[in-house]
Amino acid sequence: MGTAQRVSRMMPFPAGAGMARALVERNVRAYKHAWTTLVSGFFEPVFYLFSLGVGMGALIGDIDAGNGRMVAYASFVAPALMAAAAMNGAVMDSTFNLFFKLKYAKLYDSVLATPLGPRDVAVGEISWALIRGGLYSTVFLLVAAVAGVVESWWAVLALPAAVLIGFAFAAVGMAATTFMRSWQDFEYINLTILPMFLFSATFFPLSAYPAALQWVVQATPLYHGAAMIRALMLGDVGASLLVHVIYLLVMGMIGAVFAARRIERLLLT
């Protein structure tokens, strides 16, 4: 039994045949014809790293990473960029790309006529978003390590951490997409993602926010993603990591089950 099959079996409702893998394979084939769109995703976070982290960082100098420990600004901001990249990649795949397949390409109409069920569609598409996000994260981590902004060997765990962030956002993004009526509705996604990208203790530490806002910041999923990867890349490993992991895991699980049910409601009428 493959991993996709096992993951698929674990999810409650609705029906699936444990064949999500076939859909991932389909996406791999489709991207072989459009590999440039795949490659462009590598560059954005790397450009940010050099312009903001290394370039601006030279002006900013060292900053307090949280518990009084001073680190170079590039080392502070790189983990957040990695987390944000995982978020952006997952959201792109599970919103824009998924909406196209759902509404225009009618891909799932043909998929659901085969043994695959709505659960396979949800698991397959989320898995694909994770594979793609995992590739980007690996490249980013390597570049960050070469640029000297990774402070600890714990950073190896930043890879699965980035995949977890991808899972949480892909699942919720997919569920949200099933409610989209037209491309205009995607403005809501941008309106959610952009402030989160800027204000989740990504570019400046939590202590820089007014006390009243700190709670809001700490409630956002990207805050947990960024804090998790930052702890790993700086080697500040502690129990708080567990909170981040659980937050994102629960978010992803709920999103995935909800997305599968919505796909069932939408397509199996």
Added chain:
Amino acid sequence: MTLRAFEATDAPLISARGLTKRFGDFVAVDGIDLDVHRGEAFGFLGPNGAGKSSTMRMIGCVSPPSDGSLRILGLDPGADGSRIRSRLGVVPQRDTLDEELTVRENILVYGRYFGLSKAVVRERAAELLEFAQLADRADSVVEPLSGGMKRRLTIARSLVNEPELLLLDEPTTGLDPQARHVLWDRLFRLKRSGVTLVLTTHYMDEAEQLCDRLVVMDGGAIVAEGSPRQLIAEHSTREVLELRFAVDDHAPYQAKVADLARRIEVLPDRLLLYVDDGDAAAAAVHDRGLTPLSVLVRRSTLEDVFLHLTGRTLID
């Protein structure tokens, strides 16, 4: 019952009793009964909105029935949808080809959805591309193909799992006559090779050509059932005399010729006289001093059956 045990029986492949589909308050399929047997070519003939696609989607296990019972291959679609679908081939009304893939990849990837090995799908894709006369377009993308080619590819794709039951929803709608004939030829071959065909159409010639047995559907209900020949014998006469006069309204002429026919239908542009001997009736019309613009004697078709049963034409 296991699939293998089911295959040994001659139980119907599809069996529906009181099958109903509602969308909100609207009843799209209104309690239909039907049995489709192995090796048959079974048709649903009816105009747009009759409920043909809704029925096909329930049979294809992608739409849960609102009411009634439905067994496909001896199984319950609610509990065993995935297992049933693994034995079906589906050609939906609208092509749902994967436009991000090539012609060949469409078959390869679809075969993988059925859990077939890569070696098997490669081999079948090559055969099916021959069958669909698309071998020379194998590595083209789907988008530039003609309507007929896309339809053939959709049919080829639906055969990748070697289904015992093939569902075709309006297989030739929108195609030019030549493309239709090519498709009909492919469907005949499948029928000869033992595949059970279930198809919907609103073309009576398609129903007559392809179906051993059919049901006439209207407003979600089945209004008649039988072989094309039986239906014509039961619900129409041997011949039809069509009269067209140089007037806008044909209704006043009805009384003048009514006694010549068993039954008469008034269409906006002509009169249809249902008679046993068309030439004799035409002569009688002339004897009365009536001078139609055109006179046509033809055999009865399923179109006449439909007109008789519902008072409407199939294609409006």
